[in-house]
Amino acid sequence: MNKSNRYRRENRTGFLEHIGAGYYRRLAGKAGDETGTKTQPEEDNSGDEALHFLAEIITDYAAIIAFCIGAACSVPAVVLEWRYAGHLSAYHYFALQAGIGLIFLLIELVLLFWLGLKTVHSVACLTRHHRLEDSGLMPWDDTVANLLARAALELPDPVVKYLGIDPMKYVSRPKLLLIGFLYKLKVFLSSFVIRVILTRLAGRFGLRASFNWVAIPVTAVWDAVVMYRVVREARLRLFGYRLAEYLTEEAITPDVSSHLSLKAQEGAVRAIATMMVLTQNHHPNMLILLHRFSERFAVRDRADFDDWEVFLQVLHDVSPDERLFLLDLLCIAAAFDGHLSPLEKRRLPEAFGSDTAHYMERITALIDCLSNGRLHQAKSICRLHSGLSAATGS
Template identity: 50%
Template structure:
């Protein structure tokens, strides 16, 4: 691909909002960890076939996840003990102003400590998982916007920062989400991040029980907060694994499967259908998951695109399926099923519309999607690679 074409395609990226403070700090710390591990400035990834077996990868990933969850439980419980101890020690022994002022200061300090440790733990956990899959701090790919380099994607997963809205080829993954729904999702996310631990530490203690029974209930907040933090860390590790394996598979598909001799078998319509298969799944999934965008970006390295084309139009995609040969149709359906699994779940829209495309092969393709989802989430990269086979056969 010529440099001018590369520059033009990269210019199609439009990040609606720049990286926030947390993401920026997270990327810098991730880069520090990568440099400390001696993994920066590495130009190539280790081939999937050269990585350890699925059993070894799965076992190591589970051990990393369990340790992170245990540490998260511990920090949640320990910081809560301090606030509960303060209440047990001074409730009814200080005047209201001093008591509530002190209580608020203690809770704020412990919450700040808890969040800081959890952010640190999340970043270290995703870096350890990245080392398992052979990922490195890749800055040499001129095609990727900085929003979707490995450090940025993993920093957002570790800090539970939402993925940015990226407009690429006119594709809008949120086109079917009502504006009111977007507002509700945004408010719900911010409330979860800012108030979840505070809610457990403070609100629940106030709502349940009075007097002595209230103090008794306060101690219950210790394991509850610990469990909550452990669950959050588990979800962080789970999302990091999904992003890492999806990123590897996207590169496998484009670098190892989409070779010139393979592409030469495709008609112009089939090449267009390749882009449409991923674009339509991005819209039907109704999110900006990086796995799907990276797959689309990598595919666009091998295919010419038209900015005037509405690639995310489902009706046009169904029409195209009837215009290509039967062999090409099966190839496009293979890629459609892979794309549907890449974000780790199937939305209601995906489940409804995919049946229209799969037709008589619906059952076999849906089973393939489910198997690929489970392989990605469980850390079985070699099995996931096998399920990403793109041939010209049904299923």
């Protein structure tokens, strides 16, 4: 099967993603390769601490700026409410309030989008993924710029089917619609809505003159929290990408590959595919890992890679050493999107058996390392069973 036919994106690149990715590429063009060389710490224990420290500083700094943006953009509408409420006709007052509110909401969103992209690019410089020559992650248009632009602008990731794997296989249609609705609702509940709710509540209790100003710190805190989450998500994507590179280029050596049977190589892709489905989302980290391993092993295309029961059967069919290798990989894949879903927590013990507690501890530790930029420590956790004996398989 043609590689491009393995990949199907359900929806096109949106306008905001296109604009965000374009701006990110302009930042990358200005930064050049030299920035990444200077900012990338050595990948040892001290490098982990330096990388973690720099990432935290960048994240906190962005949250502080977002706080200031939220506060500053809240002041005009609050001042207008405090100064002119009761002094203008209802029609003129609400028209003016709506106009000022929308103008400064637009300014606020533009500034936050700009801050998010600039901050995400700064984090990318730490991992050397700010460069323009970074190749596409998928056969089509999903590049580092795209996945980081979506993180920076809080855009939903596209539904992608790779090797026929459906990430939302176990999500019911009503639940899927509810998830989409709640996401839109989260976007709609912006600082403007919070501001209106606060002023109306204040009016009911006769506290309008003093309570209006509460909208300023509330909006500021809201923006700071959102920016903090945005940068943390971008960090997870960047560090996940680096770890996927390490696994497929350094951990899976030619010697390891040569001692894996075809059944075990197929099982490796199944381990990642099943976790991609059990996590019940389409996080790009999972897609990157799946793509890297499927290309590394060049497995035959099948229609049931995401079948959990088939994967459990593969664990019984391979040799004991290969089984340990697959369990290690399953453990790593479970951590790659930064959390464990209820379905993963329920199903993983079926594969881990009596070693469940050990593997769950590894998953938790790896999630922590990915979230905090401790790449060297993450690599040590991502050890794959290497005591493989030569085997043949179908």
